[in-house]
Amino acid sequence: xxxxxxSGQDVNRIFRALADSTRRDILRRTLVMDVSVSQLAxxxxxxxxxxxxxxxxxxEARLVTKEARGRERMxxxxxxxxxxxxxxxxxxxEVWRARIDRLDIxxxxxxxxPPDT
Amino acid sequence: xxxxxxSGQDVNRIFRALADSTRRDILRRTLVMDVSVSQLAxxxxxxxxxxxxxxxxxxEARLVTKEARGRERMxxxxxxxxxxxxxxxxxxxEVWRARIDRLDIxxxxxxxxPPDT
DNA sequence: CTCTGATACAACCATTTGATTGTACGATAG
DNA sequence: CTATCGTACAATCAAATGGTTGTATCAGAG
Numbered sequence: 001x002x003x004x005x006x007s008g009q010d011v012n013r014i015f016r017a018l019a020d021s022t023r024r025d026i027l028r029r030t031l032v033m034d035v036s037v038s039q040l041a042x043x044x045x046x047x048x049x050x051x052x053x054x055x056x057x058x059x060e061a062r063l064v065t066k067e068a069r070g071r072e073r074m075x076x077x078x079x080x081x082x083x084x085x086x087x088x089x090x091x092x093x094e095v096w097r098a099r100i101d102r103l104d105i106x107x108x109x110x111x112x113x114p115p116d117t
Numbered sequence: 118x119x120x121x122x123x124s125g126q127d128v129n130r131i132f133r134a135l136a137d138s139t140r141r142d143i144l145r146r147t148l149v150m151d152v153s154v155s156q157l158a159x160x161x162x163x164x165x166x167x168x169x170x171x172x173x174x175x176x177e178a179r180l181v182t183k184e185a186r187g188r189e190r191m192x193x194x195x196x197x198x199x200x201x202x203x204x205x206x207x208x209x210x211e212v213w214r215a216r217i218d219r220l221d222i223x224x225x226x227x228x229x230x231p232p233d234t
Numbered sequence: 235c236t237c238t239g240a241t242a243c244a245a246c247c248a249t250t251t252g253a254t255t256g257t258a259c260g261a262t263a264g
Numbered sequence: 265c266t267a268t269c270g271t272a273c274a275a276t277c278a279a280a281t282g283g284t285t286g287t288a289t290c291a292g293a294g
Contacts, residue, residue, distance in 0.1 A: 011141070014136075015132045015135040015136035016136035016251095019129050019130075019136055020129060020252090021125040021128070022252095031212050031216065032212060032213070033216065036270075038271080046253070047253070047254060048270085049253080049254075050253050053252070070262075071261040071270050071271075072261095072269090073270080073271070077209075077213070079209070079210065079213050082210065086203060086206045086207075089199055092144065092145065092194075093199065095145050095149060096148040096196050099148065099149045137281095139282095153240075154240075154241070155239080163284090164283075164284065164285080165240085166242090166284075167284075169241075169242075170281090170283080171282090187240090188292065189240060189241085189291095
C-alpha cells in the first residue's frame with residue numbers, strides 16, 4: 001500500500017495546503033507539540049477565524065488532526081501524511097529514472113561495432 | 118547550500134504548482150522527454166492557451182524550463198527543483214524528530230528517583 | 235514572398251481563496 | 265448560575281486561479 005490510494009483530488013489538497021507559509025508554520029508547530037486553535041491564533045497577526053480556516057485546510061488535506069480536549073481543540077501534525085507527500089515526489093524521481101533506464105538500455109544494446117565501420 | 122535559499126514565496130509557488138493534476142502530468146511528461154508546448158496541448162482537452170498557462174506556472178516555480186528550438190518551445194522538467202521540494206518535506210520530518218529528541222532528553226535527564234518518593 | 239504552424243499575450247469571466255466581522259453555542263471558572 | 269473562553273459557522277469582500285476567445289508575432293514550408 002503505497003500512495004496509490006490517493007485520488008488526484010487528495011494530492012491536490014495536500015500540495016495546496018502546503019502552498020501557504022502560515023499553514024506550513026502551523027504544521028511545523030503542531031508536529032512539535034499539540035497546540036489549541038486559539039494558541040495558534042495568538043501566534044499570528046490575522047484573526048482567529050482566519051487561523052481556524054487555515055487549520056481546516058490542513059485538516060481536509062489530513063496533514064493535521066483535531067482532538068477535543070475540554071473546550072479546546074488540540075491540533076496535531078500528521079507526519080504520516082507528510083511521508084505520503086514525500087512518496088509522491090519520489091514518484092517523479094522514478095519517472096525520471098525510468099527515462100534514464102531506457103537510455104541505458106539503448107546504450108547497453110547498442111551495436112557493438114563502432115558507428116563509422 | 119540546502120534549501121535555505123528559497124524564500125517563502127518560492128516555496129509557495131513550488132507547492133502551488135504541484136497542486137494541480139494537469140500540471141503534475143505535464144511535469145511527468147517533461148521529465149521523460151522534451152516536449153513542445155503544442156505537443157503538450159494536444160494531450161489535454163483544454164485550450165492551447167490554458168496549457169500554456171499551466172506551463173507558465175510550472176516555469177515560475179522553476180519546476181520546468183523552456184528552450185527555444187526553431188519555432189517551438191521545448192519544455193523540460195527540472196528534477197533538481199523536485200529534489201528541493203523533497204528536502205523541504207524532509208525538514209518537517211526533522212522538526213518532528215527534534216521533538217522526539219527533546220523527549221529523549223527529558224527521559225534521559227529525568228529524576229532517577231521515582232516521583233512518589 | 236506568402237501561408238501556416240507555434241507561441242505569446244490581453245481581455246474577459248466564473249469560481250475559489252484568504253481574509254474580515256458578526257453571531258451562536260458548548261464547556262469551564264468563579 | 266452566570267460570565268467568559270474557545271470554537272464553529274455564516275455572510276461578505278478583494279484578489280488570485282483556471283479557463284475561454286481573440287489578436288499579434290515570429291519562424292519555417294512551399
